[in-house]
Amino acid sequence: MKTPRLPLEGSCLCGMVRVSLSASPLLTLACHCRGCQKLCASDYSLTAMFPADSFSITGDVARGGLRSKGREHFYCHSCLGFVYSRIAGADERINLRISVLDDAAALPPFVEVMTDEKQDWAEVSVAHSYCRFPETAEDLQRLMAQYSKGWP
C-alpha cells in the first residue's frame, strides 16, 4: 500500500470546509447498506476512520442525514457536500468521507461491509468482506491492527 505523507488534507466540493488529519487512518471501508446508498447518492459509501484528536476542520458545517442521536452526519454549509460523521459511543473516532481528501486515491477501502444489501454491479476490491458488520469489537480491533501494518 502506498503511504501518503501526513498531514492528510482535503476539502468539500466548494472548498469552504477544509479538513486536516495528523494521524494515519485507523481503517478504510466501503459500506453497501441501503442507508449509505441514499445518504451518498451512490452505490456505496467510502469511509476512512481517524482518531478524533487527529482531526481538525475549518468552515461551517451543518448536520444532515436522519439527525439521529446515535449518528451525526456533517455537511458543508454552502455546497451541502457530506464531509464526516460521528457515532455516539465511539467518540474517539471520526468517519471521514474518503472523497473529501485531496489524495483520495491513496486510501483504497480495506474492508467492505453490508454486502447483503449490495447492488449487483457494485464490485469493490478489498481484503475483507462482510455480509453485515464485523461481529465484535475484537474483530474490529483485529482489522485495524492488520490495516495499520501498511502505515508507518
Ligand SMILES: [Zn+2]
Ligand atoms: Zn462546500
Ligand SMILES: [Zn+2]
Ligand atoms: Zn452503510
